[in-house]
Amino acid sequence: MNRLTPAPPPGRLIDAPPFSKGVKPHLANEQLRANLQLATSTIRAKRARVTAELPYWEELRSVGQEIKDHTLQHLPYYLALFETRLKENGAQVHWAADAEEACAIITQIVQAKGVNEVVKVKSMVTQEIELNEALEAEGIACWETDLAELIVQLGHDRPSNILVPAIHRNRDEIREIFLREMKLYGKPAPEDLDNEPKNLAAAAREHLRDKFLRAEVAISGANFCVADSGTLVIVESEGNGRMCLTLPKTLISITGIEKLVPSFRDLEVMLQLLPRSATGERMNPYTSMWSGVTPGDGPQEVHVVLLDNGRGRVLEDPVGREVLRCIRCAACMHQCPIYERVGGHPYGSVYPGPIGSVLTPQLRGLNSKIDQSLPYASTLCGACAEVCPVKIPIPDLLVYLRHRVVEEHKRGQRGMEQSLMRGAAWGMKKGKRFGRVGKLAGLASRALPLDYVRWLPWPGSLWTKARNLKMPAKRSFRYWWKQNRGGGPGKGSVRGGPGIGSVGRSPDKGLVGGSDKGFVGGGPDEGPVSGGPDIGPVSGGPDNGPVGGGGA
Ligand code: SF4
Numbered sequence: 003m004n005r006l007t008p009a010p011p012p013g014r015l016i017d018a019p020p021f022s023k024g025v026k027p028h029l030a031n032e033q034l035r036a037n038l039q040l041a042t043s044t045i046r047a048k049r050a051r052v053t054a055e056l057p058y059w060e061e062l063r064s065v066g067q068e069i070k071d072h073t074l075q076h077l078p079y080y081l082a083l084f085e086t087r088l089k090e091n092g093a094q095v096h097w098a099a100d101a102e103e104a105c106a107i108i109t110q111i112v113q114a115k116g117v118n119e120v121v122k123v124k125s126m127v128t129q130e131i132e133l134n135e136a137l138e139a140e141g142i143a144c145w146e147t148d149l150a151e152l153i154v155q156l157g158h159d160r161p162s163n164i165l166v167p168a169i170h171r172n173r174d175e176i177r178e179i180f181l182r183e184m185k186l187y188g189k190p191a192p193e194d195l196d197n198e199p200k201n202l203a204a205a206a207r208e209h210l211r212d213k214f215l216r217a218e219v220a221i222s223g224a225n226f227c228v229a230d231s232g233t234l235v236i237v238e239s240e241g242n243g244r245m246c247l248t249l250p251k252t253l254i255s256i257t258g259i260e261k262l263v264p265s266f267r268d269l270e271v272m273l274q275l276l277p278r279s280a281t282g283e284r285m286n287p288y289t290s291m292w293s294g295v296t297p298g299d300g301p302q303e304v305h306v307v308l309l310d311n312g313r314g315r316v317l318e319d320p321v322g323r324e325v326l327r328c329i330r331c332a333a334c335m336h337q338c339p340i341y342e343r344v345g346g347h348p349y350g351s352v353y354p355g356p357i358g359s360v361l362t363p364q365l366r367g368l369n370s371k372i373d374q375s376l377p378y379a380s381t382l383c384g385a386c387a388e389v390c391p392v393k394i395p396i397p398d399l400l401v402y403l404r405h406r407v408v409e410e411h412k413r414g415q416r417g418m419e420q421s422l423m424r425g426a427a428w429g430m431k432k433g434k435r436f437g438r439v440g441k442l443a444g445l446a447s448r449a450l451p452l453d454y455v456r457w458l459p460w461p462g463s464l465w466t467k468a469r470n471l472k473m474p475a476k477r478s479f480r481y482w483w484k485q486n487r488g489g490g491p492g493k494g495s496v497r498g499g500p501g502i503g504s505v506g507r508s509p510d511k512g513l514v515g516g517s518d519k520g521f522v523g524g525g526p527d528e529g530p531v532s533g534g535p536d537i538g539p540v541s542g543g544p545d546n547g548p549v550g551g552g553g554a
Pocket residue numbers: 279327328329330331332333334335357386389390391392393394
Protein backbone atom coordinates (compact mmCIF):
# COMPACT_ATOMS: atom_id res chain seq x y z
CA MET A 3 0.00 0.00 0.00
CA ASN A 4 1.24 3.48 -0.86
CA ARG A 5 1.45 5.37 2.38
CA LEU A 6 0.53 9.00 2.87
CA THR A 7 2.47 9.31 6.12
CA PRO A 8 5.70 7.57 7.24
CA ALA A 9 5.02 3.93 8.13
CA PRO A 10 5.70 2.81 11.71
CA PRO A 11 7.73 -0.39 12.30
CA PRO A 12 5.91 -3.53 11.15
CA GLY A 13 3.98 -5.70 13.57
CA ARG A 14 1.48 -5.05 16.33
CA LEU A 15 2.57 -3.96 19.77
CA ILE A 16 0.54 -6.69 21.44
CA ASP A 17 2.56 -9.30 19.52
CA ALA A 18 5.82 -8.07 21.06
CA PRO A 19 7.98 -10.76 22.71
CA PRO A 20 7.88 -11.15 26.51
CA PHE A 21 9.68 -8.29 28.24
CA SER A 22 12.65 -10.40 29.37
CA LYS A 23 13.36 -11.32 25.73
CA GLY A 24 12.43 -7.98 24.18
CA VAL A 25 14.91 -6.01 26.29
CA LYS A 26 18.00 -7.80 25.02
CA PRO A 27 18.74 -5.72 21.87
CA HIS A 28 17.97 -2.53 23.78
CA LEU A 29 20.33 -3.43 26.61
CA ALA A 30 23.06 -3.94 24.06
CA ASN A 31 22.47 -0.51 22.46
CA GLU A 32 24.97 1.80 24.15
CA GLN A 33 23.80 4.91 22.27
CA LEU A 34 20.24 4.33 23.44
CA ARG A 35 21.36 3.91 27.03
CA ALA A 36 23.41 7.08 26.89
CA ASN A 37 20.47 9.06 25.44
CA LEU A 38 18.10 7.74 28.08
CA GLN A 39 20.49 8.26 30.95
CA LEU A 40 21.08 11.89 30.03
CA ALA A 41 17.40 12.66 29.49
CA THR A 42 16.00 10.90 32.56
CA SER A 43 18.66 12.23 34.93
CA THR A 44 18.05 15.80 33.71
CA ILE A 45 14.27 15.56 34.15
CA ARG A 46 14.70 13.84 37.54
CA ALA A 47 16.86 16.65 38.85
CA LYS A 48 14.42 19.32 37.63
CA ARG A 49 11.47 17.51 39.17
CA ALA A 50 13.25 17.16 42.50
CA ARG A 51 14.11 20.89 42.52
CA VAL A 52 10.63 22.22 41.81
CA THR A 53 8.76 19.80 44.06
CA ALA A 54 11.13 20.66 46.94
CA GLU A 55 10.09 24.30 46.55
CA LEU A 56 6.58 23.53 47.78
CA PRO A 57 6.44 22.88 51.52
CA TYR A 58 2.95 21.41 51.03
CA TRP A 59 3.93 19.08 48.17
CA GLU A 60 3.01 15.91 50.09
CA GLU A 61 -0.38 17.36 51.05
CA LEU A 62 -0.92 18.32 47.41
CA ARG A 63 -0.24 14.73 46.36
CA SER A 64 -2.77 13.48 48.91
CA VAL A 65 -5.40 15.93 47.68
CA GLY A 66 -4.70 14.85 44.08
CA GLN A 67 -5.21 11.25 45.12
CA GLU A 68 -8.48 12.09 46.88
CA ILE A 69 -9.82 14.06 43.91
CA LYS A 70 -9.17 11.23 41.51
CA ASP A 71 -10.53 8.58 43.90
CA HIS A 72 -13.68 10.59 44.49
CA THR A 73 -14.23 11.12 40.75
CA LEU A 74 -13.67 7.46 39.95
CA GLN A 75 -16.08 6.38 42.70
CA HIS A 76 -18.77 8.58 41.16
CA LEU A 77 -17.69 8.29 37.54
CA PRO A 78 -21.14 7.60 35.99
CA TYR A 79 -22.47 10.78 37.63
CA TYR A 80 -19.57 12.96 36.47
CA LEU A 81 -19.60 11.50 32.95
CA ALA A 82 -23.31 12.28 32.60
CA LEU A 83 -22.72 15.80 33.91
CA PHE A 84 -19.81 16.31 31.50
CA GLU A 85 -21.90 15.13 28.56
CA THR A 86 -24.80 17.40 29.51
CA ARG A 87 -22.55 20.46 29.80
CA LEU A 88 -20.79 19.72 26.52
CA LYS A 89 -24.09 19.44 24.69
CA GLU A 90 -25.30 22.68 26.27
CA ASN A 91 -22.10 24.26 24.95
CA GLY A 92 -22.78 23.08 21.40
CA ALA A 93 -20.41 20.07 21.26
CA GLN A 94 -21.42 16.65 19.94
CA VAL A 95 -20.65 13.77 22.26
CA HIS A 96 -19.85 10.21 21.15
CA TRP A 97 -19.25 7.12 23.29
CA ALA A 98 -16.78 4.46 22.17
CA ALA A 99 -16.62 1.08 23.87
CA ASP A 100 -13.32 0.11 22.26
CA ALA A 101 -10.59 1.14 19.83
CA GLU A 102 -12.44 -0.08 16.76
CA GLU A 103 -15.53 1.92 17.59
CA ALA A 104 -13.53 5.05 18.37
CA CYS A 105 -11.58 4.86 15.11
CA ALA A 106 -14.80 4.31 13.14
CA ILE A 107 -16.48 7.34 14.74
CA ILE A 108 -13.53 9.63 14.04
CA THR A 109 -13.01 8.34 10.50
CA GLN A 110 -16.68 8.95 9.66
CA ILE A 111 -16.53 12.51 10.98
CA VAL A 112 -13.41 13.25 8.92
CA GLN A 113 -14.87 11.64 5.79
CA ALA A 114 -18.05 13.68 6.21
CA LYS A 115 -15.91 16.81 5.95
CA GLY A 116 -14.53 15.59 2.61
CA VAL A 117 -10.87 16.06 3.55
CA ASN A 118 -7.93 13.69 3.18
CA GLU A 119 -5.67 15.01 5.94
CA VAL A 120 -5.90 16.11 9.56
CA VAL A 121 -3.50 17.61 12.09
CA LYS A 122 -3.16 16.11 15.52
CA VAL A 123 -1.93 17.39 18.84
CA LYS A 124 -0.25 14.80 21.03
CA SER A 125 -2.63 12.28 22.44
CA MET A 126 -1.65 8.96 23.98
CA VAL A 127 -5.20 7.73 23.57
CA THR A 128 -4.98 8.03 19.78
CA GLN A 129 -1.77 5.99 19.94
CA GLU A 130 -3.55 3.46 22.14
CA ILE A 131 -6.35 2.97 19.58
CA GLU A 132 -3.95 3.18 16.60
CA LEU A 133 -5.94 5.99 15.05
CA ASN A 134 -3.25 7.04 12.57
CA GLU A 135 -3.28 3.56 11.05
CA ALA A 136 -7.08 3.52 10.84
CA LEU A 137 -7.14 6.92 9.10
CA GLU A 138 -4.29 5.97 6.79
CA ALA A 139 -6.23 2.85 5.73
CA GLU A 140 -9.07 5.14 4.63
CA GLY A 141 -6.76 7.43 2.67
CA ILE A 142 -6.56 10.14 5.32
CA ALA A 143 -3.14 11.47 6.36
CA CYS A 144 -2.77 12.28 10.06
CA TRP A 145 0.09 14.70 10.73
CA GLU A 146 1.65 14.78 14.17
CA THR A 147 2.35 18.35 15.28
CA ASP A 148 4.06 17.88 18.63
CA LEU A 149 7.81 18.14 18.01
CA ALA A 150 8.63 14.82 19.65
CA GLU A 151 5.71 13.07 17.96
CA LEU A 152 6.85 14.51 14.63
CA ILE A 153 10.33 13.09 15.20
CA VAL A 154 8.79 9.70 15.98
CA GLN A 155 6.49 9.82 12.94
CA LEU A 156 9.18 10.94 10.50
CA GLY A 157 11.57 8.38 11.98
CA HIS A 158 9.18 5.47 11.15
CA ASP A 159 9.30 4.83 14.85
CA ARG A 160 7.08 4.38 17.88
CA PRO A 161 6.90 6.59 21.00
CA SER A 162 9.02 5.36 23.88
CA ASN A 163 7.72 7.72 26.56
CA ILE A 164 4.31 9.23 27.32
CA LEU A 165 5.76 12.68 27.95
CA VAL A 166 8.82 12.81 25.71
CA PRO A 167 7.95 10.32 22.95
CA ALA A 168 11.36 10.70 21.27
CA ILE A 169 13.38 10.48 24.49
CA HIS A 170 15.45 7.69 22.91
CA ARG A 171 16.76 10.00 20.15
CA ASN A 172 19.63 12.45 20.42
CA ARG A 173 20.11 15.68 18.46
CA ASP A 174 22.28 14.14 15.75
CA GLU A 175 19.74 11.42 15.07
CA ILE A 176 16.93 14.01 14.90
CA ARG A 177 18.88 16.11 12.42
CA GLU A 178 19.42 13.08 10.18
CA ILE A 179 15.71 12.18 10.32
CA PHE A 180 14.66 15.73 9.42
CA LEU A 181 17.09 15.95 6.50
CA ARG A 182 16.09 12.55 5.14
CA GLU A 183 12.31 12.58 5.65
CA MET A 184 10.86 16.07 5.70
CA LYS A 185 11.26 16.54 1.97
CA LEU A 186 9.18 13.41 1.33
CA TYR A 187 6.16 14.70 3.24
CA GLY A 188 6.18 18.49 2.89
CA LYS A 189 8.54 21.38 3.30
CA PRO A 190 12.15 20.08 3.40
CA ALA A 191 14.57 20.82 6.21
CA PRO A 192 17.25 23.43 5.37
CA GLU A 193 20.25 21.72 3.77
CA ASP A 194 22.65 23.29 6.26
CA LEU A 195 20.59 22.18 9.28
CA ASP A 196 22.80 21.55 12.30
CA ASN A 197 21.98 19.81 15.58
CA GLU A 198 21.24 22.95 17.62
CA PRO A 199 17.86 22.49 19.38
CA LYS A 200 16.62 25.92 18.29
CA ASN A 201 17.41 25.18 14.64
CA LEU A 202 15.82 21.75 14.79
CA ALA A 203 12.70 23.32 16.32
CA ALA A 204 12.68 26.01 13.61
CA ALA A 205 12.87 23.35 10.88
CA ALA A 206 9.90 21.54 12.45
CA ARG A 207 7.96 24.81 12.72
CA GLU A 208 8.53 25.58 9.04
CA HIS A 209 7.61 22.05 8.02
CA LEU A 210 4.36 22.10 10.01
CA ARG A 211 3.23 25.65 9.15
CA ASP A 212 1.61 24.72 5.82
CA LYS A 213 -0.11 21.75 7.39
CA PHE A 214 -1.60 23.92 10.16
CA LEU A 215 -2.79 26.59 7.72
CA ARG A 216 -4.56 24.25 5.33
CA ALA A 217 -6.02 21.82 7.91
CA GLU A 218 -9.81 21.70 8.00
CA VAL A 219 -9.96 19.13 10.79
CA ALA A 220 -7.86 18.71 13.93
CA ILE A 221 -7.73 15.83 16.37
CA SER A 222 -6.71 16.27 20.00
CA GLY A 223 -6.54 14.39 23.24
CA ALA A 224 -7.11 15.95 26.66
CA ASN A 225 -5.10 16.01 29.85
CA PHE A 226 -8.15 16.73 31.99
CA CYS A 227 -11.90 17.13 31.53
CA VAL A 228 -13.82 19.37 33.92
CA ALA A 229 -17.25 17.83 34.47
CA ASP A 230 -19.28 20.73 35.85
CA SER A 231 -18.42 23.12 33.00
CA GLY A 232 -17.89 20.65 30.13
CA THR A 233 -14.31 21.86 29.61
CA LEU A 234 -11.41 19.98 28.06
CA VAL A 235 -7.87 20.94 29.00
CA ILE A 236 -4.55 20.40 27.23
CA VAL A 237 -1.19 21.35 28.69
CA GLU A 238 1.78 21.57 26.34
CA SER A 239 5.05 23.35 25.73
CA GLU A 240 5.23 24.29 22.07
CA GLY A 241 2.03 26.08 21.08
CA ASN A 242 1.15 23.45 18.50
CA GLY A 243 -1.84 22.50 20.65
CA ARG A 244 -3.21 26.01 20.42
CA MET A 245 -2.78 26.00 16.64
CA CYS A 246 -4.69 22.71 16.38
CA LEU A 247 -7.40 23.80 18.78
CA THR A 248 -8.12 27.18 17.18
CA LEU A 249 -7.32 27.16 13.43
CA PRO A 250 -9.29 24.25 11.88
CA LYS A 251 -13.07 24.50 11.45
CA THR A 252 -13.70 21.07 12.97
CA LEU A 253 -12.16 19.77 16.17
CA ILE A 254 -12.42 16.14 17.27
CA SER A 255 -11.21 15.43 20.81
CA ILE A 256 -10.87 11.95 22.17
CA THR A 257 -10.26 11.17 25.82
CA GLY A 258 -10.34 8.20 28.18
CA ILE A 259 -13.27 8.29 30.58
CA GLU A 260 -10.90 8.42 33.57
CA LYS A 261 -9.63 11.93 32.74
CA LEU A 262 -12.46 13.70 34.54
CA VAL A 263 -12.18 16.00 37.53
CA PRO A 264 -15.33 17.42 39.10
CA SER A 265 -14.65 21.19 38.95
CA PHE A 266 -12.14 23.95 38.28
CA ARG A 267 -11.12 23.91 41.94
CA ASP A 268 -9.96 20.33 41.43
CA LEU A 269 -8.26 21.24 38.18
CA GLU A 270 -6.24 23.83 40.11
CA VAL A 271 -4.66 21.02 42.15
CA MET A 272 -3.92 18.94 39.06
CA LEU A 273 -2.32 21.86 37.26
CA GLN A 274 0.14 22.20 40.13
CA LEU A 275 0.91 18.49 40.25
CA LEU A 276 1.29 17.76 36.54
CA PRO A 277 3.96 20.18 35.23
CA ARG A 278 6.14 19.78 38.31
CA SER A 279 6.00 15.99 38.09
CA ALA A 280 6.32 15.85 34.33
CA THR A 281 8.81 18.33 32.91
CA GLY A 282 9.98 19.72 36.25
CA GLU A 283 8.39 23.10 35.50
CA ARG A 284 6.40 25.23 37.92
CA MET A 285 3.94 25.87 35.14
CA ASN A 286 3.75 24.59 31.59
CA PRO A 287 4.02 27.21 28.83
CA TYR A 288 0.59 26.65 27.22
CA THR A 289 -2.65 25.61 28.90
CA SER A 290 -5.57 25.49 26.46
CA MET A 291 -9.19 25.01 27.52
CA TRP A 292 -12.31 24.74 25.40
CA SER A 293 -15.93 24.08 26.24
CA GLY A 294 -17.82 23.41 23.05
CA VAL A 295 -18.44 25.94 20.29
CA THR A 296 -18.03 29.72 20.49
CA PRO A 297 -19.79 31.35 17.49
CA GLY A 298 -17.31 33.11 15.20
CA ASP A 299 -14.29 32.04 17.25
CA GLY A 300 -12.32 28.84 16.77
CA PRO A 301 -13.74 25.53 15.54
CA GLN A 302 -17.43 25.74 14.71
CA GLU A 303 -17.95 22.00 14.96
CA VAL A 304 -16.65 20.25 18.08
CA HIS A 305 -16.87 16.50 18.67
CA VAL A 306 -15.86 14.78 21.88
CA VAL A 307 -15.31 11.01 21.88
CA LEU A 308 -15.38 9.39 25.33
CA LEU A 309 -13.42 6.15 25.24
CA ASP A 310 -13.75 3.12 27.49
CA ASN A 311 -11.43 0.52 25.86
CA GLY A 312 -11.05 -1.57 29.02
CA ARG A 313 -11.30 1.24 31.58
CA GLY A 314 -14.78 0.22 32.77
CA ARG A 315 -13.49 -3.28 33.49
CA VAL A 316 -10.51 -1.90 35.42
CA LEU A 317 -12.86 0.31 37.43
CA GLU A 318 -14.75 -2.76 38.61
CA ASP A 319 -11.58 -4.19 40.14
CA PRO A 320 -11.28 -2.82 43.70
CA VAL A 321 -7.48 -3.28 43.68
CA GLY A 322 -6.52 -2.62 40.08
CA ARG A 323 -8.62 0.52 39.71
CA GLU A 324 -6.03 2.64 41.52
CA VAL A 325 -4.18 2.79 38.22
CA LEU A 326 -6.94 4.97 36.77
CA ARG A 327 -5.76 7.87 38.93
CA CYS A 328 -2.79 8.27 36.58
CA ILE A 329 -2.36 11.76 35.09
CA ARG A 330 0.34 10.61 32.62
CA CYS A 331 3.15 12.72 34.01
CA ALA A 332 5.84 10.05 33.34
CA ALA A 333 7.62 10.75 36.65
CA CYS A 334 7.55 7.02 37.43
CA MET A 335 9.35 6.27 34.16
CA HIS A 336 12.09 8.80 34.74
CA GLN A 337 12.69 7.36 38.20
CA CYS A 338 12.68 3.70 37.14
CA PRO A 339 16.10 1.99 36.92
CA ILE A 340 14.73 -0.55 34.45
CA TYR A 341 13.20 2.03 32.11
CA GLU A 342 16.36 4.11 32.24
CA ARG A 343 18.35 1.21 30.81
CA VAL A 344 16.01 -0.15 28.16
CA GLY A 345 13.64 2.68 27.19
CA GLY A 346 10.00 2.28 26.30
CA HIS A 347 9.93 -0.01 23.27
CA PRO A 348 10.32 -3.41 24.99
CA TYR A 349 7.10 -2.78 26.93
CA GLY A 350 5.05 -3.55 23.79
CA SER A 351 2.63 -0.74 24.53
CA VAL A 352 2.23 2.99 24.11
CA TYR A 353 2.31 3.12 27.92
CA PRO A 354 5.81 2.02 28.95
CA GLY A 355 7.68 2.04 32.24
CA PRO A 356 6.14 1.34 35.64
CA ILE A 357 2.74 2.80 34.78
CA GLY A 358 2.67 0.78 31.55
CA SER A 359 3.45 -2.39 33.48
CA VAL A 360 0.32 -1.96 35.58
CA LEU A 361 -1.96 -0.17 33.10
CA THR A 362 -1.44 -2.10 29.86
CA PRO A 363 -2.12 -5.61 31.21
CA GLN A 364 -5.28 -4.31 32.84
CA LEU A 365 -6.55 -2.48 29.76
CA ARG A 366 -5.70 -5.25 27.31
CA GLY A 367 -6.12 -8.25 29.62
CA LEU A 368 -3.54 -10.85 30.60
CA ASN A 369 -3.75 -12.98 27.49
CA SER A 370 -0.68 -12.11 25.40
CA LYS A 371 2.89 -13.11 26.26
CA ILE A 372 3.94 -9.48 26.58
CA ASP A 373 1.05 -8.58 28.89
CA GLN A 374 1.75 -11.58 31.12
CA SER A 375 5.40 -10.53 31.35
CA LEU A 376 4.91 -6.82 32.12
CA PRO A 377 4.14 -7.17 35.86
CA TYR A 378 7.58 -8.80 36.18
CA ALA A 379 9.37 -5.90 34.44
CA SER A 380 10.33 -4.37 37.76
CA THR A 381 12.69 -4.78 40.68
CA LEU A 382 9.90 -3.62 43.02
CA CYS A 383 12.31 -0.99 44.36
CA GLY A 384 9.41 1.39 44.95
CA ALA A 385 11.00 4.52 43.45
CA CYS A 386 8.00 4.98 41.13
CA ALA A 387 5.48 5.10 43.97
CA GLU A 388 7.62 7.61 45.86
CA VAL A 389 7.30 10.18 43.08
CA CYS A 390 3.81 9.51 41.72
CA PRO A 391 1.84 12.75 42.16
CA VAL A 392 -1.41 10.88 42.77
CA LYS A 393 0.15 8.21 44.98
CA ILE A 394 -0.52 5.15 42.85
CA PRO A 395 1.00 2.18 44.73
CA ILE A 396 2.67 0.77 41.62
CA PRO A 397 4.74 -1.94 43.39
CA ASP A 398 1.61 -3.26 45.14
CA LEU A 399 -0.21 -3.37 41.81
CA LEU A 400 2.72 -5.19 40.21
CA VAL A 401 2.58 -7.87 42.91
CA TYR A 402 -1.19 -8.05 42.55
CA LEU A 403 -0.89 -8.55 38.79
CA ARG A 404 1.84 -11.16 39.21
CA HIS A 405 -0.58 -13.04 41.42
CA ARG A 406 -3.26 -12.75 38.74
CA VAL A 407 -0.87 -13.98 36.03
CA VAL A 408 -0.08 -17.06 38.11
CA GLU A 409 -3.73 -17.66 38.98
CA GLU A 410 -5.02 -17.22 35.45
CA HIS A 411 -2.25 -18.50 33.20
CA LYS A 412 0.43 -20.52 34.89
CA ARG A 413 -1.59 -23.43 36.15
CA GLY A 414 1.20 -25.91 35.37
CA GLN A 415 3.74 -23.92 37.33
CA ARG A 416 1.27 -23.39 40.12
CA GLY A 417 0.66 -27.13 40.37
CA MET A 418 4.39 -27.70 40.42
CA GLU A 419 4.89 -25.11 43.14
CA GLN A 420 2.21 -26.77 45.23
CA SER A 421 3.84 -30.19 44.73
CA LEU A 422 7.19 -28.77 45.83
CA MET A 423 5.60 -27.26 48.91
CA ARG A 424 3.87 -30.52 49.74
CA GLY A 425 7.21 -32.33 49.35
CA ALA A 426 8.93 -29.82 51.64
CA ALA A 427 6.16 -30.19 54.22
CA TRP A 428 6.57 -33.99 54.14
CA GLY A 429 10.34 -33.67 54.56
CA MET A 430 10.09 -31.30 57.51
CA LYS A 431 7.23 -32.93 59.32
CA LYS A 432 9.31 -35.48 61.29
CA GLY A 433 12.66 -34.83 62.94
CA LYS A 434 14.33 -38.01 61.69
CA ARG A 435 13.10 -37.46 58.18
CA PHE A 436 14.33 -33.88 58.22
CA GLY A 437 17.73 -35.09 59.43
CA ARG A 438 17.99 -37.48 56.51
CA VAL A 439 17.03 -34.76 54.04
CA GLY A 440 19.75 -32.53 55.52
CA LYS A 441 22.32 -35.33 55.18
CA LEU A 442 21.35 -35.98 51.56
CA ALA A 443 21.55 -32.29 50.72
CA GLY A 444 24.99 -32.10 52.35
CA LEU A 445 26.18 -35.15 50.40
CA ALA A 446 25.03 -33.58 47.11
CA SER A 447 26.73 -30.34 48.01
CA ARG A 448 30.04 -32.02 48.87
CA ALA A 449 29.90 -34.06 45.65
CA LEU A 450 29.55 -30.88 43.54
CA PRO A 451 32.34 -28.39 44.24
CA LEU A 452 30.15 -25.36 43.51
CA ASP A 453 28.84 -22.43 45.48
CA TYR A 454 26.00 -21.77 43.04
CA VAL A 455 24.19 -23.66 40.30
CA ARG A 456 23.70 -21.40 37.30
CA TRP A 457 21.68 -23.73 35.07
CA LEU A 458 19.17 -26.50 35.62
CA PRO A 459 16.94 -28.33 33.14
CA TRP A 460 13.19 -27.67 33.27
CA PRO A 461 11.47 -27.29 35.70
CA GLY A 462 14.56 -26.09 37.61
CA SER A 463 15.24 -23.67 34.74
CA LEU A 464 12.23 -21.62 35.85
CA TRP A 465 14.42 -20.65 38.78
CA THR A 466 17.87 -20.55 37.20
CA LYS A 467 16.93 -18.45 34.18
CA ALA A 468 16.35 -15.52 36.54
CA ARG A 469 18.76 -16.20 39.40
CA ASN A 470 21.46 -18.56 40.65
CA LEU A 471 20.63 -21.40 43.00
CA LYS A 472 22.74 -21.48 46.15
CA MET A 473 24.06 -24.93 46.96
CA PRO A 474 22.91 -26.33 50.33
CA ALA A 475 25.38 -26.26 53.23
CA LYS A 476 27.98 -29.02 53.01
CA ARG A 477 27.17 -30.10 56.57
CA SER A 478 23.77 -29.90 58.15
CA PHE A 479 23.07 -27.81 61.20
CA ARG A 480 22.47 -30.99 63.21
CA TYR A 481 25.94 -32.19 62.31
CA TRP A 482 27.42 -28.85 63.35
CA TRP A 483 25.51 -28.95 66.61
CA LYS A 484 26.73 -32.45 67.37
CA GLN A 485 30.33 -31.45 66.67
CA ASN A 486 30.25 -28.19 68.62
CA ARG A 487 27.85 -28.92 71.43
CA GLY A 488 28.18 -32.66 71.69
CA GLY A 489 24.45 -33.07 71.26
CA GLY A 490 23.95 -34.45 74.79
CA PRO A 491 21.30 -33.22 77.17
CA GLY A 492 23.91 -31.78 79.51
CA LYS A 493 24.99 -29.32 76.89
CA GLY A 494 21.53 -28.23 75.92
CA SER A 495 19.39 -29.18 73.02
CA VAL A 496 17.93 -27.37 70.06
CA ARG A 497 14.81 -26.73 72.08
CA GLY A 498 16.90 -25.10 74.70
CA GLY A 499 17.80 -26.55 78.06
CA PRO A 500 19.32 -24.77 81.00
CA GLY A 501 22.81 -25.06 79.52
CA ILE A 502 22.11 -23.49 76.18
CA GLY A 503 21.82 -19.86 77.11
CA SER A 504 19.92 -17.45 74.91
CA VAL A 505 20.38 -17.03 71.21
CA GLY A 506 23.27 -14.74 70.38
CA ARG A 507 24.38 -14.18 73.98
CA SER A 508 27.81 -15.69 73.89
CA PRO A 509 30.31 -13.96 71.62
CA ASP A 510 32.01 -17.15 70.58
CA LYS A 511 29.15 -19.58 70.75
CA GLY A 512 26.04 -17.64 69.92
CA LEU A 513 23.98 -18.37 66.87
CA VAL A 514 22.98 -14.86 65.93
CA GLY A 515 25.60 -12.18 65.52
CA GLY A 516 28.39 -14.24 67.12
CA SER A 517 31.98 -14.19 65.96
CA ASP A 518 31.50 -17.56 64.31
CA LYS A 519 29.74 -15.66 61.53
CA GLY A 520 26.33 -16.30 63.04
CA PHE A 521 23.31 -16.88 60.86
CA VAL A 522 21.15 -13.83 60.62
CA GLY A 523 22.44 -10.34 60.05
CA GLY A 524 26.13 -11.21 60.45
CA GLY A 525 28.40 -9.75 63.09
CA PRO A 526 28.67 -6.12 64.13
CA ASP A 527 31.10 -5.37 61.29
CA GLU A 528 28.54 -6.28 58.71
CA GLY A 529 25.85 -4.05 60.10
CA PRO A 530 22.16 -4.83 60.15
CA VAL A 531 20.49 -6.32 57.07
CA SER A 532 18.49 -3.19 56.25
CA GLY A 533 21.41 -0.81 56.43
CA GLY A 534 22.72 0.98 59.48
CA PRO A 535 23.57 4.64 59.84
CA ASP A 536 26.67 4.28 57.66
CA ILE A 537 24.63 3.02 54.76
CA GLY A 538 22.01 5.74 55.03
CA PRO A 539 18.30 5.40 54.50
CA VAL A 540 17.14 3.51 51.43
CA SER A 541 15.11 6.42 50.12
CA GLY A 542 17.81 9.04 50.44
CA GLY A 543 17.70 12.09 52.62
CA PRO A 544 17.25 15.69 51.54
CA ASP A 545 20.91 15.95 50.61
CA ASN A 546 20.75 12.94 48.41
CA GLY A 547 18.38 14.48 45.91
CA PRO A 548 15.22 12.79 44.69
CA VAL A 549 13.96 9.59 46.16
CA GLY A 550 15.77 6.74 44.56
CA GLY A 551 17.61 9.18 42.32
CA GLY A 552 21.01 8.73 43.90
CA GLY A 553 21.10 5.00 43.44
CA ALA A 554 19.34 4.80 40.11
S1 SF4 B 1 1.64 6.41 37.55
FE1 SF4 B 1 1.92 8.33 38.66
S2 SF4 B 1 4.04 8.90 38.19
FE2 SF4 B 1 3.46 7.37 36.64
S3 SF4 B 1 2.68 8.51 34.91
FE3 SF4 B 1 0.91 8.04 36.20
S4 SF4 B 1 0.67 9.81 37.55
FE4 SF4 B 1 2.71 9.93 36.68
